[in-house]
Amino acid sequence: MDRWARHSAYSDPGRHAALLDQAEPDITTASMVAQNLIAHYRFASTPLPESSNDDINARWLSTILEIDQQRHGAPPTAPRPEAERVQGCCRDHTLIAVGILRQHGVPARSRVGFADYLRPESRVDHVVAEAWLGGRWVRFDPGLAGPRGRVSDPHDIVVGNDSPFLTAATAWSGYRRRGRPIDDLGVRGGPVEFTGPPFVLSYLIMDVAHRFGDELLLWDFWGAMPLPGAPIDYELGDVLAELVQRADRQDETAELTLLDLYQHDPRIRAGDEIVRHSPRGAPPVRVSLIQRSTSTRVAATISTD
Template identity: 70%
Template sequence: MESTDPGESQSRVRHEPAPHFSRHSAYSNPGRYADLLADVPRDLASVCAVARNLIAHYWFASGPLPASSNDDINARWLSRILEIDQQRHGKPLQHERAEADRVQGCCRDQVLLAVGILRQHGVPARSRLGFAEYFHGDRRQDHVVAEAWLGGRWVRFDPRLEGPRETLADPHDISTALDSPFLTAAAAWIGHRQHGRSIDDLGVRLPAAEFMGRVCCTSR
């Protein structure tokens, strides 16, 4: 079995990332808010702090988020996320927002913002879908992280986390090995199909009633 996940192995063969990773996609394009992204420092600590400051995870906020902003979760494009934020605050992205006043979203949206900031600076960046073991020790929760091309390699990082966790020493430089605390969906698939790896520990586990409530709340 390879020592790194398929995406990392491919990036080493390529030596340099494909040009499109440093250009905005339709999703990461900030539109008329490009200057707001350009004003954010390009270091990962600053990028991640802004992602957490703008977007409150609707499942894992420290307290209840207002029902009046529940529809935020349907803002799938970065330009729309920034529009909602600026309608509420009209301030630079580094200016602190109260959690209840942030845009409601999830890890995918925090990663989209981080990727958008980096691409605005011309830094190749991309999202990675998979499963993280550093939230619950007995299973890998479905999650999204980001990668940036820095120092000649893809650096994997988690914008949702402010500091280390028990099974994750540095959220700004997560291992890309197959025993990484973050397993990409590609690595999980190949591990299962080619090597018989169990997939029983992958995904979110919620009580049925709670799961149905969350689905009804978030699928509008």
């Protein structure tokens, strides 16, 4: 569990570590702080200022905390008006919660998949958190303040094939092994429709990256992630889905095999440079993860939730 109790480059708070020290290392507090610091860029209850639109690309927790402190300069539990919070999404709620828990030595990680409890009769792409507590991975949604849909307790979401939160691995396996439909999983209504197998495979690769500490933005693309119209590596998806599901059942051999695959297979691992697309339709750009810089624009575009 040590690998999940230490900060990743993404969850490292940098010079703002004291802010995380101030938060109690429990799921309830971590979720409350996440909701207090982040306003969802699409689903906020009040209009968000255009001046903070670029907040959504703050991939490092240290950057998110820096933006927050420039606006507020207050402890993370001090209430922020929604319109003055950092614009973000479920990935950012989760990164903050995971960062708080890791800061106190609690193993925690993010999971990428699909939720059926956020919008009526719809499975939405989503990121939640898991914390190792009481000898098990407790799955929770840092963006929820209370019950919603099939989730009666957002601080302990049931797991399994019928979970309200479907991991990308479970979605892929259900599709490939049992013919379960996944064409509704993805993004509709943006500049490009992106759903079904290519989207789920992309999220499966994303989930593996998050599992091992590369908590990238949901609109980052690399390796074998297939953009619409590109070839789909079904065999790779099958291998990853099986390993993730076995690892989720505490199969240590599968966990280590998955880690080795991620560390050495460029189809899966996010290398020194990725392509960042935009949920708002802006042209994609190349981003250096080593230099933490944005460089040239590239030719394609896609929109994700």
